[in-house]
Amino acid sequence: MTTFLSSRRAWGATALAVLLGVVVLGATAVKFAPPGSSVAVWWPAAGLAVAFLLVSGPDRRRAAVFVAGVLVASGLANYYGGRPPLVAAAFGVANALEAFVVHRLMTRGGRRPRLASMDDLFRLLAAALAGALTFGVLAGLVVTVGLHSTFFPTAYAVTASHAAAVLVIGPLGIAVVTPRVRAFGLEDVAQMVLVVGVTLWVFRQGQGLPLAFLPLPTLAWAATRQGLRAVAAQLITVGVLAVYGTSTGGGPFAFAGTRADVRPETVGALTQAFLVTAAITTLSLAVASTQRRRAIAELRTEGQFTAVVLDTAATAIVVVDTEGRIGRLNRTAASWIGRHEDELVGLEAAQTFPIAEGRDALVRRFAGLRDHDFPETDEQEWVTPEGRRRNIVWSNRWLTDELGRRSHLVKTGVDVTESRAALERERRVVEELTALDQTKNDFVSSVSHELRTPLASVLGYTEMLEDGAAGELTSRQGELVARIDRNGRRLLELIEDLLVNSRIESGQLDLDLRRCDLADVVAHAWDGLRPLSERRDLDLSIDVDRKPVWVRGDPAALERVTMNLLSNAVKFTPDGGSVEVSLEVGNGHAAPARTASDGVDGSAAPDGRCARLVVRDSGIGIPSADLEKVFRRFYRSKTATDQAIQGTGLGLSIVRAIVEGHGGTIEVVSAPGAGATFTVTLPALPVGAAS
Structure with missing residues (x-):
């Protein structure tokens, strides 16, 4: 139905047909109003309008268009039923507001209306009551002003009338999109015949016995055995028959009106109370039955899933009750024991488990299981029917009942024989x-x-x-x-x-850490670079202030770091390129230098100052994929290999080890053809630190 109404043309045509039905039903209800009553006994047009809004879903734009149509159709229905034009128009506004309120409450939050839980039913009851009260108050004001009638009798009568109509007919808008529970059968035919027959007999002419409750058991039959579709259809059938019978003088409510001199509005209210009672009772049973069927289906699915998981699990699962007897086990556990699962259920676990030794201890452990703690994990050695020994590690967890008492112990066993052998290998x-x-x-x-x-x-x-x-x-x-x-x-x-x-590699990189001038170390390394670069056409530049840069370090190791970086820069830079080295002191986040063996404090300056040595070249550069690998031992980039540049791949790994041994860091930024920049950051000593 919702798929059909998704088309704008189909929805529009259906909406016009429903509005025509609103006109016909409204005019008919006015015509069948009891003599002397200013309102109709029932207003099925309200239920029809709400049903269409519910099946249309939460689309606010379509709802607004249809509510405007309800205003016009309901006004015409009242006018054709004999109401004065202004009164008819006022009733049309009241009916439109009622439909709007019910739809807005049922689709709050953009949800599609449904009756799948008791919360959904309560939402429907609240929406129907809110819409009926809205119409009741407005209708009471209209008849008081326009028809010179009294407010309260009219208000409570039409409130009951519209609430009954929405509760009886409105669920049809939800039911049409609800799947059928089962195929239509002989039982359903018999039930429908019975509910129609009983309702006709109760509301027949001359029947004055107070037997209005008799249709309820037959509706309950439908609610518990059939789906929401059948319940909604039968509610409408019972409602039409009850209202028609009462309007023509049949049934206990009309009998009370003629014999006990009860006002026509009261007769109508009694009829609506019957319909409301029937709707609430039947819908409650239908929703409860739907939830029960869903719960049973979920339990069946969960049971099948659990059975499949248990039987296909590679681990052994055994459920033991508080008496120490096996309540359930999976196929894996049974195969380890060497018997079928059905043969093992009910046997004592302590006597059934094929443990290699210590059965007496196992018997004592399972005795009085409810009152004693069981270890979360334990290990047993089992002997399979083939004579193979298995080391089983068990995880033990308790299941508890609704009172929190222990009911079953779930043991999950893993065969660790092979894994332990593999670990040993x-x-x-x-x-x-x-x-x-x-x-x-x-x-x-x-x-x-x-x-x-x-x-x-x-x-x-x-x-x-x-x-x-x-x-x-x-x-x-x-x-x-x-x-x-x-x-x-x-x-x-x-x-x-x-x-x-x-x-x-052996962890024996002994550094002679002491107070040293990093600027002097860099200068010595720069002087040692000359033999490597004297036959090269390179632009060499150094930016190192002669002012001392004090660090806690090993001068020979730091000179090795500097010399290694400079020689790499010369080696990987073609003639015509440039090599630069700079040294500066600034703020940074290098870790404190490692303490020297002589116990001299090697911490960085309190203000976090760091010395940064930067070696930059304009050489062939390093591919991005190699940047994380250049500090590995014996690693050489593809570029260096392709261009046959000499080297072992040890230099940078040694540089990083020395730098980290000083509590520093080294970083590289490079790209193919754009050169490389290596930055060594070391913690600087505080000014005036002791030597």
Whole structure:
């Protein structure tokens, strides 16, 4: 229905048909008003209008258009029913306001009207009462002013009339979009015949016995067995038959009006009270039955889900009652025990669990289960029917009843046999790898030491040759000796890098931290750069104030850091480029330097001052993907590899280790073709710190 009404044309055509129905029903209700009454016994037009608004949903624009139509249609209905024009127009306004109030309350918050819970039913009752009171007050004023009647009898009569109409017919607007509970069958035919027959008999001509309650059990039958659609249709049927019978003098209410001289408005109010009672009773039962069916369906689904989860779980799940008997278990637990699940339910857990030893302790643990604490986790060794031993770790949790008393113990077991074996294998592998790594470090350290001694001798004899100890060298001989010296020193630097890296890996990077002038360290490193750059076409610049920059550090290690960064800058910058180094003191967030072994305080200045060493070049740059990797040991970027630039990939890893050993940080900013900028930040000592 809602899909059909989603079309603007379909909605408009349906709205016109409903408004025509409002005119017809309204005029008919006025015609059937009891003699001497200024109001109708029932106003089904109000219920029809509300039903259409409810099925239309929370669309405020469409609701406003339809409410305006209700104003016109209701006014015409009252006019055709014989009301004076002004009175008819006033009733039209009252009916429109009633429909507006009910729709606004039912769709508050943009929700679609429904009857799925008792809260929804209470909302419908409140909306129907609010709308009926709105119409009742306005109708009482209209008849008092326009028809010279009394206010209160009219007000309470029409309030009951409209409340009954909305409660009896309004749910139809919700029911048409509610799914059918079950297929229509013989039971439904019998129930409908019974409810129609009983209602016709109760409200027939000449029937004066107070039996107005008889249709209620038949409506309750529909409410408990059928869906909201059938209930809404039968409520409308009972309402039409009861009002028609009462209007034509049949039934107990009309009988009271003729025999007990009861006012016509009172007869109408009694009829509406019957309809309201029938609607509230039937809708309450229908909603409760709907909730019950939904709860049963959810329980069935949850039960099926639980069964599937239990049976397919790789863990063992056993539920034990307070007497220590198995209440339920899953397929995994049964397979570990070696029997079918159905055979195990009801047996004592202590006698059933195939534990390897200590059954007496297990029996004592399960005895008096309700009154004793059970460990949150415990471990047992089980022996499977195949003779295989399993190490089972159990998690134990209690279920409690509504009074908070323990009812069942849920044991969830995990077989850790394989995982423990795997952990043991991994532990042995780690130990072997650790030993292998230590052997490698020892080998590298030993070889490096062994190589350094003869290499130092080679470099020493090279210097003697250059100094003419073996006679004057020719230019060709001098060139060859210089090449030997240059490559020997490269090899010596590599050996030194390997030794430092070995000490770093073994945690033996001993730094001689003391008060030192970082500016002097940078100046010495800059002087050492000259042999590397003298044959290069580079623009070299240094911005280091000769004013001391005091830090707590190892001068030799810091010079190694500076020299490494400068040599990298020269190495990765093509001819015609530039290399800059600067040193400044400012505010920063470097960590305090590590305390020296001699116990001298190594904390940064109280004002958080830091020394920043910046080495900037205009070289080939570093790809963004490599920025996080350049400080790894033996890592070389793809750019350096492609351009065959010499290096081992140890320099920057050593730089970072030394900087962090001083409580500092190092950062790099670079992009391909845009050069690189390395920034070392170290905590500066307070001015006047002791040496």
